[in-house]
Amino acid sequence: MPVAPSASTVLVTGASGYIAVHVVHQALKAGFNVVGTVRSEEKGRYLEQLFAKQYPGKFRHAIVADIEQPGGFDEAVKGVQAVLHTASPFHFNSEGKALDALVNPAVNGTKSVLKSIKDHGTEVKRVVLTSSFAAILDPSNKTPKEYTEKDWNESSPANSAKEGNSQNPMDAYRASKSMAERAAWDFVEQEQPQWDLATINPPFVLGPVLHQVNSPDSLNTSVASIWKLIQGTGKTEQDLPGPAGCVVDVRDVAAAHIKALQVADAGGERFAPTIGQWTWQNVVDIVHDASWIPGEYKDKVPKGKRGNYDVKQNDLSGAKTEKVLGVEYHSLKSTIETTVGSLLEYQARDWQGAPALPAVDIDLPPWIPPKQTSESGLEWAPLHTLDLSRVTIEGDHTHVPEDVVRDVGQAFNTIGFIYAVDHGLTYGELLRQFAIGQYLLNNVSDEDKEKFRARIREDGSFVGYKQQGKWQLDGVLDRVEQCNFGSKSFQPSIASKTFPPSVQPFIPEILAFARFNHAVIYRKLLAVFSRILDLDSEFLWNLSQNPEERGLDLLRYALYHKPSQADDDKLGGVRLNSHTDFDSVSILWSQPITSLEVLMPDNQWRLVKHRPNALVINAGDALAFVSGEYIKATIHRVVKPPQDQASYPRLGAFYFAFFNEDTPLSPLTQSPVVQKALAGRQGKPFWPAEVPTSGKWEQLRVKAYGAGGEKKGEDGHTHEELAGRKVTYHQGQTVQARRQAQVA
Ligand SMILES: O=C(O)CCC(=O)C(=O)O
Numbered sequence: 027m028p029v030a031p032s033a034s035t036v037l038v039t040g041a042s043g044y045i046a047v048h049v050v051h052q053a054l055k056a057g058f059n060v061v062g063t064v065r066s067e068e069k070g071r072y073l074e075q076l077f078a079k080q081y082p083g084k085f086r087h088a089i090v091a092d093i094e095q096p097g098g099f100d101e102a103v104k105g106v107q108a109v110l111h112t113a114s115p116f117h118f119n120s121e122g123k124a125l126d127a128l129v130n131p132a133v134n135g136t137k138s139v140l141k142s143i144k145d146h147g148t149e150v151k152r153v154v155l156t157s158s159f160a161a162i163l164d165p166s167n168k169t170p171k172e173y174t175e176k177d178w179n180e181s182s183p184a185n186s187a188k189e190g191n192s193q194n195p196m197d198a199y200r201a202s203k204s205m206a207e208r209a210a211w212d213f214v215e216q217e218q219p220q221w222d223l224a225t226i227n228p229p230f231v232l233g234p235v236l237h238q239v240n241s242p243d244s245l246n247t248s249v250a251s252i253w254k255l256i257q258g259t260g261k262t263e264q265d266l267p268g269p270a271g272c273v274v275d276v277r278d279v280a281a282a283h284i285k286a287l288q289v290a291d292a293g294g295e296r297f298a299p300t301i302g303q304w305t306w307q308n309v310v311d312i313v314h315d316a317s318w319i320p321g322e323y324k325d326k327v328p329k330g331k332r333g334n335y336d337v338k339q340n341d342l343s344g345a346k347t348e349k350v351l352g353v354e355y356h357s358l359k360s361t362i363e364t365t366v367g368s369l370l371e372y373q374a375r376d377w378q379g380a381p382a383l384p385a386v387d388i389d390l391p392p393w394i395p396p397k398q399t400s401e402s403g404l405e406w407a408p409l410h411t412l413d414l415s416r417v418t419i420e421g422d423h424t425h426v427p428e429d430v431v432r433d434v435g436q437a438f439n440t441i442g443f444i445y446a447v448d449h450g451l452t453y454g455e456l457l458r459q460f461a462i463g464q465y466l467l468n469n470v471s472d473e474d475k476e477k478f479r480a481r482i483r484e485d486g487s488f489v490g491y492k493q494q495g496k497w498q499l500d501g502v503l504d505r506v507e508q509c510n511f512g513s514k515s516f517q518p519s520i521a522s523k524t525f526p527p528s529v530q531p532f533i534p535e536i537l538a539f540a541r542f543n544h545a546v547i548y549r550k551l552l553a554v555f556s557r558i559l560d561l562d563s564e565f566l567w568n569l570s571q572n573p574e575e576r577g578l579d580l581l582r583y584a585l586y587h588k589p590s591q592a593d594d595d596k597l598g599g600v601r602l603n604s605h606t607d608f609d610s611v612s613i614l615w616s617q618p619i620t621s622l623e624v625l626m627p628d629n630q631w632r633l634v635k636h637r638p639n640a641l642v643i644n645a646g647d648a649l650a651f652v653s654g655e656y657i658k659a660t661i662h663r664v665v666k667p668p669q670d671q672a673s674y675p676r677l678g679a680f681y682f683a684f685f686n687e688d689t690p691l692s693p694l695t696q697s698p699v700v701q702k703a704l705a706g707r708q709g710k711p712f713w714p715a716e717v718p719t720s721g722k723w724e725q726l727r728v729k730a731y732g733a734g735g736e737k738k739g740e741d742g743h744t745h746e747e748l749a750g751r752k753v754t755y756h757q758g759q760t761v762q763a764r765r766q767a768q769v770a
């Protein structure tokens with residue numbers, strides 16, 4: 027019987043630390059409710075935000091400002107069934123104060139927490155203490171020695187007793203770990219509490235970072251060693267073959283903590299999770315082998331002489347943790363790559379906010395946003411910005427302030443594109459989606475992309491993979507690769523057949539993103555559009571509900587590869603032909619490569635400037651039709667980026683939202699705004715023949731796109747007739763011409 031049944035509540039002390047955040051995460055994953063103690067509100071809020079979306083209502087924080095204060099945990103331990111005690115007192119600058127500043131606080135702190143648990147944690151069944159290899163490794167032993175959990179560091183505590191405050195800080199640190207753990211075992215023996223104890227004794231811990239780090243200077247020491255390495259300020263050539271100790275992945279340390287709660291036999295035991303000894307040469311080999319780590323970092327990392335060195339160093343056996351707790355270790359490769367990946371991702375976020383909480387334990391290279399262009403003289407489209415937090419959903423009703431209706435209405439009646447900000451996703455969550463997109467396009471084999479291809483011509487559907495070269499424009503084949511998820515393709519029976527096995531584990535995260543786009547962003551935008559048409563704010567939303575049953579929404583991850591010079595020249599730098607979107611609303615997640623151009627009311631192409639974590643929103647045909655074209659479906663295209671971005675692949679994430687498939691696309695004449703828009707037609711029918719539904723229109727447009735059915739008209743643009751209406755693929759001016767014109 028598990029000692030702490032799932033769904034019970036566990037307390038994690040020091041919950042904001044590097045290891046502790048992973049402990050909290052895995053406790054939540056295992057089904058526990060978690061209370062985490064932290065030192066400040068700010069740290070508490072960070073954690074609440076980190077866990078809120080995946081584990082709503084399952085995590086809360088409690089403040090314990092000073093863990094050395096006797097009775098400090100009296101309140102926190104009430105009502106919990108287990109305690110994971112990871113907090114340890116931390117003191118800078120203990121030089122000359124080894125005993126007062128390091129050893130005593132560690133010992134007293136441990137005792138006082140255990141006393142709180144004994145006196146007030148009446149429901150607690152088990153306590154798991156985060157100890158350390160430092161409590162096992164005895165520096166007075168001859169090196170090399172293979173250690174196990176049976177060993178104790180005896181000499182550091184003995185030195186502490188002899189040397190007191192003058193003990194050297196490294197040895198004092200080891201003494202503090204050894205003595206604090208010893209104090210815990212002694213407490214259990216003497217006090218006979220109602221719970222039993224297990225300890226986790228990891229060596230050097232690396233792996234992904236989840237905790238709050240606001241600058242590289244505040245990284246914890248172990249992770250900082252990898253940061254320094256990739257900055258060129260860490261280990262040097264000479265250090266590489268030398269002993270580096272034993273290592274373990276932070277995810278495995280966390281797993282050991284959780285298993286130690288669940289496995290009955292873990293009570294009264296110590297566990298040293300580790301994959302054993304390593305050298306810095308192993309680390310640099312992994313860094314240089316990782317194709318996804320950018321050259322600018324690799325160039326700073328010493329190379330040494332590749333291979334394994336037989337170093338005389340102490341080893342630690344991780345076998346007991348595998349055997350008793352059933353922990354399966356991550357490889358050193360995974361540990362190092364995820365550490366580097368995290369660090370590059372934190373840097374991409376400017377060390378602000380939080381990373382996305384991964385839902386699956388599969389290593390994903392981070393997406394590193396390309397540098398923004400510094401080319402001057404680009405003509406940017408002057409787009410209005412909508413603050414989405416001002417549109418509020420309360421139950422069945424969405425509230426749109428009047429000035430939003432006015433300003434957005436104006437923007438969509440003229441330019442047809444806007445930015446939207448404050449949508450509710452963090453930048454970390456967005457970077458995760460781009461990392462998933464990058465994986466879908468870079469790490470899925472060509473065979474799988476072909477096998478799971480979208481049936482564009484046959485079914486008029488984009489769902490699945492679209493490889494390069496499926497469209498042609500003036501005889502030039504496209505260089506755009508896509509992976510598209512349809513809202514209905516998320517149904518498990520369909521998803522399992524529509525996407526490759528390697529994509530399946532990510533589908534829950536992709537689905538959550540799709541749902542957020544639909545149920546929050548699209549819903550708010552539809553409320554704004556409804557109000558612009560002077561309809562009830564839920565009017566258009568009512569045409570769009572249950573997308574997973576009746577919808578046509580597409581979530582697209584696309585990768586634009588660089589065409590050959592000859593192809594680029596032939597099309598004047600156009601990489602995705604000018605078009606209107608055929609959906610209701612397009613949500614483009616802003617990305618840094620400057621390529622999206624909008625045809626402005628003055629018939630000039632202007633570029634959309636990147637804004638990190640903003641949305642670029644435009645209306646598609648379906649919304650234009652139902653609004654009697656009061657709302658504009660604006661023509662746009664994708665062109666060659668400026669020279670300083672020429673070498674980057676362009677990754678994008680797009681959500682194309684539709685009315686339900688059976689929605690007829692006839693103008694909504696109950697709207698006075700639509701009536702007015704139609705007045706100019708002097709009775710000419712909007713649809714000359716049968717009114718297409720949303721589904722029909724999508725099918726016609728998808729089949730026709732890039733199939734070459736269009737004809738050049740007298741106006742110089744190409745046109746094609748679909749459902750009796752003329753669709754224009756506007757040619758406009760070429761990119762080159764516009765830039766030249768602008769320089770002159
Ligand atoms: O790549 C972009 O920025 C826009 C893509 C686009 O317009 C589309 O896929 O409809």
Ligand SMILES: [Fe+2]
Nearest residue numbers: 605606607662
């Ligand atoms: Fe588009």
